Amino acid sequence: MKLKVCGLTSIAQMERAHELGVDYVGLVLYAGSKRSALPFTEAAADELERVGISKIGVYVNEDAAKVMADTERYNLTAVQLHGDESPEYCAGLRDRVNIIKAFRIGADTDIDALVAPYHAVCDYFLFDTRTEDYGGSGRSFDWKLLEKALVDKLFFLSGGIGPDDLEKIRSFYHPFLYCIDINSRFETEPGVKDMAVVATFLSELHASRSGHVQNDH
Numbered sequence: 001m002k003l004k005v006c007g008l009t010s011i012a013q014m015e016r017a018h019e020l021g022v023d024y025v026g027l028v029l030y031a032g033s034k035r036s037a038l039p040f041t042e043a044a045a046d047e048l049e050r051v052g053i054s055k056i057g058v059y060v061n062e063d064a065a066k067v068m069a070d071t072e073r074y075n076l077t078a079v080q081l082h083g084d085e086s087p088e089y090c091a092g093l094r095d096r097v098n099i100i101k102a103f104r105i106g107a108d109t110d111i112d113a114l115v116a117p118y119h120a121v122c123d124y125f126l127f128d129t130r131t132e133d134y135g136g137s138g139r140s141f142d143w144k145l146l147e148k149a150l151v152d153k154l155f156f157l158s159g160g161i162g163p164d165d166l167e168k169i170r171s172f173y174h175p176f177l178y179c180i181d182i183n184s185r186f187e188t189e190p191g192v193k194d195m196a197v198v199a200t201f202l203s204e205l206h207a208s209r210s211g212h213v214q215n216d217h
């Protein structure tokens, strides 16, 4: 089971995440977010490029040329497209970078119909909660909806996952669950994580999943 910590805004916290063994950090490169990592000074961008941990850029309806430029500049492993990006948009970027398409899920969402056009043009899916905003709401959705859907692509599970959700994660099995994505519920303020709480969560996540062999590649 992989762990992504999203919404970090300092190089020191990214390096700490790397030391802890977090798999991915998410940089919110969307100016409309409370935890936007923008703007960078040139010096910070240079430092960011060199941080050892795999970095995922989080975007909302961004210009594709900007996403491509950021991918090179910051050495991004993948981009998380959290807005209303079309399948064509995803296909246009995919030969340059891994694509994680985020879907916002509500009680009445037809997940199969929503994801079908994206199946061939993404590397991963990500499931978040549908709210009035694009993401980072701290609110969760009913994971049982994923069990009922025909999801057959590796996915990131997100949306209000908090330090107390380990038992819930332990009880949720899905053959395509790849990564747990944590964000606002681990913050002391927007953009600043409590890394001690992240460390405890990570070690308990690993301990609780040690009996599972699910998608640990």
Ligand SMILES: O=C(O)c1ccccc1N[C@@H]1O[C@H](COP(=O)(O)O)[C@@H](O)[C@H]1O
Residues within 6 Å of the ligand: 006, 007, 026, 028, 030, 033, 034, 035, 036, 058, 059, 060, 082, 126, 128, 134, 135, 136, 137, 138, 139, 158, 159, 160, 161, 181, 182, 183, 184, 185
């Ligand atoms: O974190 C944000 O501010 C954000 C803004 C716009 C799009 C995505 C954003 N973050 C992503 O939202 C999900 C859920 O976060 P939370 O746990 O509910 O706080 C997560 O995947 C973040 O990557």
